[in-house]
Amino acid sequence: MSRSEALDLFTRTRARTDALTAPLSPEDTMLQSMEDASPAKWHLAHTTWFFEEFILKPRLPDYASPDDRFAFLFNSYYTQAGPRHARDRRGLVSRPGGAAVRAYRSFVEDSLAGLLARPRDDADEIAALVELGCHHEMQHQELLVTDLLHGLSFNPLLPVYREPEPLPVTSEVPLAYRRLEGGLVEIGHAGDGFAYDCEGPRHKVYLAPYEIAERPVTNREWIAFMEDGGYDDARHWLMEGLAVAKREEWSHPLYWWQQDDEWWTYTLRGPQPVALDAPVVHVSYYEADAFARWAGARLPTEAEHEVAFRDTPIGGNLMGDGDDIGMLRPMPGAGIWGDVWEWTASDFAPYPGFRPPEGALGEYNGKFMVNQRVLRGGSCATPAEQLRSTYRTFFYPHQRWQMMGLRLARDVG
Missing domain, CATH: 1.20.120 (Four Helix Bundle (Hemerythrin (Met), subunit A))
Incomplete structure (x- = not known):
C-alpha cells in the first residue's frame, strides 16, 4: 500500500x-x-x-x-x-x-x-x-x-439510533445444502492484501466430505426450536452451556420479548417485530450448538466454512460508508456474507507455524488464543472493506451481544 x-x-x-x-x-x-x-x-x-x-x-x-x-x-x-x-x-x-x-x-x-x-x-x-x-x-x-x-436496550423508552424502515414481506426459503468433497485443502491467508497475523500461515488441513447450508438459520426456525422446548431439553445441550442458560434464564435470543402472541426484538432502529425469515441473531455458541443438535446437524468448522465460500465475492448486508451506513440489522434473504457472524465448531487457536510479531503489536491476537470460538462470514455491522474469506473473529461461547448467528453443516456418509 x-x-x-x-x-x-x-x-x-x-x-x-x-x-x-x-x-x-x-x-x-x-x-x-x-x-x-x-x-x-x-x-x-x-x-x-x-x-x-x-x-x-x-x-x-x-x-x-x-x-x-x-x-x-x-x-x-x-x-x-x-x-x-x-x-x-x-x-x-x-x-x-x-x-x-x-x-x-x-x-x-x-x-x-x-x-x-x-x-x-x-x-x-x-x-x-x-x-x-x-x-x-x-x-x-x-x-x-x-x-x-x-x-x-436498558433504557425503558427503547430509543431509536436510526429511523426504522419497513421490512420486505417474505416467505420461507427452504433450507438447502451444498455438498463438498473435502480432501486435503489449504486454508489461511495467502499473502495478497491485508490480513491479521492470526489468519496465517496458510496451511493444509484434511476435510471429510460434508454438506453446508446455503443460508443461515432464520428466526422462523429458531421459534420452532423454542416451541419444541429446545431451551429446556438437556439432550441438545453441552453441560456447561445448559448450566449457563439456566443461570442466565435464557429462553430466547437476546433483546427478544413476546407481545400479544408475537415476538418482538430491540434493534438499532428501535423495537420491531421479529422478521421471521431474517437470520437469527444475538445467540451464544452454546445456543447455536444446541440448535444444531436439535436440527439433526452440527456447526461447521472454520476450515469447512472457508473452503465452501472462499470463491464467493464479498458482498451483502454489511456496513457501508458515508450516509449509507447500512441496515445495521440482519435482513431476510441472507446469503453468504454479512447479516450475522456465524459460529463455528473451531477453537480460536494458532495455525501451525504462527508467530506473533515482536513488541506490543504482537499482543493484538495471540494472547487471546484460549477458550474462545471462531466465527466467520461478517455481519450487518462489519465494514465491507474489512471482510475477506480468511477473516477470523472470536468470542467466548457465552457471549451474545454481538451480531452472532449460525449456519448448519452435516456429515456425508
Missing part, C-alpha cells in the same frame, strides 16, 4: 466513525452497560491512541501528545505499551469530555496526514501500520454499534 492509498483509507475510515457517532448525544457516548462493552467516547479515543502510540510517537521524535494522560486512559490491553485504566470503569471517565476527545482525534489526524505527506525511507512501513490501524478502527466501528445497542 502506497502513502496516498494509506491516507485515502485513513480518511475514509475516520469519516465512517464520525458518521456512526454523529446521531449520539453526549450522554449516549458515555454508556457502558457491562465490562465487555465500552462507551462510544472511549472507542473514539482508543482508536486515536492506536495511531498515536504505534505510529506517531515512534516515528516523530518531536511529537507531543495533546495530553500525556490519554496513554493511560485509552490503552486497552497492550501491556507492553504501559499501564491502563480498568476496563470495567471506562464509563466513569466523564472527563475529558466529548469536545476534548474530538480535538484529540483532529490533532492526531492532522499529524498523521503530515507524516504521510513527507517522503521517508520508512514510508512503506508507515503505510502498512496505517493500514493496520484502519482495520483496527473498523473492528471498533462494529464494536461501537453493538456496544451502543446493548447500552440503549
